[in-house]
Amino acid sequence: MPAIPADAVRPSLTIQPLTLEDVPTMCEIEELAFAQSPVAALMYPNGRGASTPDSMAYRFRKVLNDPSKAYAHPLKVVRTDTGDMVTFGVWIRPLTAEERQDVKNKAAAGPDPEAPVDDAMDKEFMSAFRREMAASHERTMGHRPHWYLELLVTHPRHQGIGAGGAIIRWGFDKAREDKVTAYLESSAAGFKLYEHMGFKTIGEVRVWDGKAVLPCMEWTPEGL
Numbered sequence: 001m002p003a004i005p006a007d008a009v010r011p012s013l014t015i016q017p018l019t020l021e022d023v024p025t026m027c028e029i030e031e032l033a034f035a036q037s038p039v040a041a042l043m044y045p046n047g048r049g050a051s052t053p054d055s056m057a058y059r060f061r062k063v064l065n066d067p068s069k070a071y072a073h074p075l076k077v078v079r080t081d082t083g084d085m086v087t088f089g090v091w092i093r094p095l096t097a098e099e100r101q102d103v104k105n106k107a108a109a110g111p112d113p114e115a116p117v118d119d120a121m122d123k124e125f126m127s128a129f130r131r132e133m134a135a136s137h138e139r140t141m142g143h144r145p146h147w148y149l150e151l152l153v154t155h156p157r158h159q160g161i162g163a164g165g166a167i168i169r170w171g172f173d174k175a176r177e178d179k180v181t182a183y184l185e186s187s188a189a190g191f192k193l194y195e196h197m198g199f200k201t202i203g204e205v206r207v208w209d210g211k212a213v214l215p216c217m218e219w220t221p222e223g224l
């Protein structure tokens, strides 16, 4: 992240629901923001391919469109001065027992057969990654209800202006209202920020004997 002077004036930001028209911008931001990510290097050992954008767009459209994912809150942060989308994220509200079972069943069923195949992706790594993420989530949070930050990405040009923090605080308000905690698996790039926001490490996701390690983190509202 570029160094931002502590006294720099931050632009005014607004949070809005993501829509299907945002999908191309989401793909662009995701590709730029994860360009240096060690996990992305394992997912794409030879870099992204020609089929990667289609596969990513399908995944994002599914989050926005799939009625069985009504528990997902896909959000974007827009700069009010330029109208640019600078960040997007997905919070998942606390699931009912039925929804948790549905998520588990879908995970056990493997990759979505209708999704376009991403030829550049290491399928073995990806399936181990998905499996370990789900197992760590279950191990650390079990049946405790919580808000789950599934995704958070800020355009590299707009990092450090408080946009990611705005999405995080949106989820904190929901967790406070529901008197539950908030949970996420952290990337290397996000870890310091999440600690700064008050998340504590409660476990880890280990994939391929530690080739990829992601801390599992939880935030507890004041007084809970």
Ligand SMILES: CC(C)(COP(=O)(O)OP(=O)(O)OC[C@H]1O[C@@H](n2cnc3c(N)ncnc32)[C@H](O)[C@@H]1OP(=O)(O)O)[C@@H](O)C(=O)NCCC(=O)NCCS
Residues within 6 Å of the ligand: 001, 033, 034, 087, 151, 152, 153, 154, 155, 158, 159, 160, 161, 162, 163, 164, 165, 166, 185, 186, 187, 188, 189, 190, 192, 193, 194, 196, 197
């Ligand atoms: C992680 C990421 C989403 C952060 O988004 P961002 O919009 O730049 O974050 P913000 O500017 O809102 O920072 C949020 C808060 O964390 C603080 N912060 C940011 N980086 C920090 C660091 N390295 N150490 C301590 N605090 C930090 C900011 O000061 C801010 O706090 P404040 O609002 O109290 O001042 C962004 O860097 C990114 O997209 N990275 C690549 C993709 C990724 O790894 N996503 C996370 C997946 S789990």
